[in-house]
Amino acid sequence: MNITQLPYIKDIFAFMGSDLMAAVIGLLIIAVFVPLNVAFLVLVERKVAGHIQLRPGPMEVGPHGILQTLIDAVKLLGKEMVTPGMTDKVLFFLAPILVVVPAFVGWVPISFSPIMQIREMNVGVLLIFSFSSISILSILMAGWSSNNKYSLIGAVRAVAQNVAYEIPLLLSTMSVIIMTNTFRMSEIVNAQSSVWHILYQPVAAIIFIIATTAECNRAPFDLVEAESELVSGFHTEYTGMRFSLFFLAEYTNMVIAASMATVLFLGGWFGPFFPGLIWFVIKVYFLIFVVMWVRWTYPRLRFDQLMNFAWKVLIPIALVNLLITAIVLKVI
């Protein structure tokens, strides 16, 4: 049988040309944006923390310390990479590399503006959820392979916390999806051209924000790296660049989560006066600012409170909210 008789071989090579180009351009933008954005967010975090605690934050490097985190990154590049003797070497090496993967793949289906989207996918929302599970896996790998008691406790907590808060996250997303009947990000945004979903689904929006805060291991849910009890949790044994890769992933996941919240609830690129992209960026960074604000305002929860809050409060409310949405959609 001649291989050229297969109907789609030719098509595969035909579409590779244009799609490869779009993928490469998107990739270049993301590869430049992600590290710079993390450097910016770490600085903003330190500045916000400083001003909330009535101190100026980093001031030395550059005007108002704006170069501080870039210099920190250079410093971390020149640090020694220690692999302790008792570790599981392969997993210890793989964990900080694997943790960055979801921070890259998560950008693919997000629609920033009507024309800026790397790839429209039928399963856009699901893709981000499925890849975000990889970061939990690599946290577990890091904690387990370190052979350190603090790391292990941090990693086990991370898994318990992430699986618990994934369910309210999915359920609150579902109450939006059941209204729009699509997983395509741009169609979800287009459905909000007149009214944002946060007005129809205020409960789901609040649950979504709480659950993503917990999924990103941010305070007050940062039991994973609780400095006062576990030295710094799963990355206690990591040094140098591998240590900062965990932070790269954490802050990028925060931006992806905020982008999802913007797409699902805050009307994506819609807003008066400015072009779409600017509105999207404003909404995303406002959400991130709120998350930082919460971090420096509330104390950390105890672990049993954390788990019970997910199972006894968030999940029942999210289920009831989903059911009410379904009833309203059928009755009206």
Add this chain to the structure above:
Amino acid sequence: MFSQMLQAGLGDFLYVFIFFLVGLLLPLTMVIINFVLGPRVFGEKRLVTYESGMPPIKTAWMQFGASYYLFALIFLAFDVDVLYLFPVLIAYQKGTGVSELIEFFIFLFLISLAIVYSWRKGVFKWK
């Protein structure tokens, strides 16, 4: 028709694959640069696991609290069921009658029994 669907599907895979690959290669490059630039100091104590300054007592790979295990079990029972809801969400408004609503209600009721059961069994109490 088939070839169009294939194109769309394969295109999605291509994008995810390229981003996945770069997501692996970029941190790998950073780690290699760090390995080249960083100093290497040798010494006995350098490779000892950190445990608040004293020599570590045994290994960390030992038995662990069973409460976490129970939470993982409920998660399995619950989340796998929740995943079945995703196709329902797409098709929900396409039907006209109330039969979808009744089936949806029965399904949600059944999966919420997982929480009620474990609540009554005392999984959420930490000792």
